[in-house]
Amino acid sequence: MVATTTAFSDLVNQLQNNFVDLKFALGSDFSWSADQKTVYYPRSTMQHAPQLLHEAAHGILGHSTYSRDLDLLKLEREAWSKAIELSKQYNIVISEDTVEDALDTYRDWLHARSSCPNCGKTGVQASAKLYKCVICPQSWRANDARTCGLKRTKL
Template structure:
């Protein structure tokens, strides 16, 4: 297991506009221009390359939940096809797919109608509607905690 620490000095030199900060959850903060990273977890170097990819790709907020999935895919692709080669790291493709799957599962759960179980679509940020039964619901922002769905109208 390679530690993220062994990459930090190289990344700081190569990307001086970004800050790096240890955290208990790895993520990119556009507003703070900071890559937060976990240092002592398995494959922390892969995750660090993924998070700095968000920074390099100038990922900001997202309007629709599906956009987040797209940004995650783009960041993993950039990390794997550009940064991993540059820093002599090989990222396991199954690891990437497993991480992208967590966002697919997250999106599937958020978009599942609490009334009939079919997938709805996001009509406004965090607000979904079911094309089958007409139920509308709101979801919280949850990415690192439990998703909460609140029904907005009665069953038709």
């Protein structure tokens, strides 16, 4: 197990050397912070190398703010194609299943996020974090930190 952990930190170091504009820092989960120009990663093994490349891809592509969920899914796709490009350079295999599973999870998350906490119908997105139900008078806010779990706050 020591060997695989070492390989993962080697990969982090390689990425850090190759992309000096980005910072790589230990965090509680895989995420990209555009504000801090930092890729966060938990202590991990090579099994999670695809996630690391994916978050690095967000950084390399300069993904920052978004307004609507539709754009969000587009950015996710872009980051995965970039991650696949990187994977060849770093000799990592990213299977189609990995990408499809990730995008499915993302779609589920988007769906849950847009579901009315009162009646369960899919709402319309009024602004980046504000949703309104089309059936009942409920509005709600959804967080954008998908790694922290979904939160819907009734308004």
